[in-house]
Amino acid sequence: MRTPQPHTAAENPLSRSTLEELRMPVQAKLAAAWTSLMFFVIYIDYFHLYQPGAIDQIRGGGIFKFDISPTLLTIFLVVIGIPALMVVLSMTLPARVNRATNLVVASLYIPVMVFNAAGASWDWAFYYCLSIGLEVLLLAFILRSAWTWPRRTASPATLAASLDSEPLRTPQQA
Helix, strand or coil: CCCCCCCCCCCCHHHHHCCCCCCCCHHHHHHHHHHHHHHHHHHHHHHHCCCCCHHHHHHCCEECCEECCHHHHHHHHHHHHHHHHHHHHHHHCCHHHHHHHHHHHHHHHHHHHHHCCCCCCHHHHHHHHHHHHHHHHHHHHHHHHHHCCCCCCCCHHHHHHHHHCCCCCCCCCC
């Protein structure tokens, strides 16, 4: 009797062009999204320095309508520190806590990101709309990924075993 041979790439032309898609864990998606958000926040703040008068305003001791102070810088540190911590928390927290934490923090950060438009002039409206829009899209992705976190489903065999309160037997044991 002849044993079946595995199909080779030469016999199956689709196998050469088909890319393997592995399911990415939700934790990795969340950490990547928080990392992307961090890059956006940092670069948006950096590019803000290129706006005429921005550096002069900072040298004058103010940002927008706020005086530069230890309190203001501490607030900035907290605002940027939370997404930075979310990168590691998304990879390390247990699933249930991870999901809830991502839902809460991402929800709270949407208004924080939108606040960045405060004080912007209409000359820079496109820049701020685009940058804030991208940040909000990343936060929406985080919310969606956390909200739709896959549930562990029991296999039919496990369900049958738990319903009968009897250990599952293999066909050889029956």
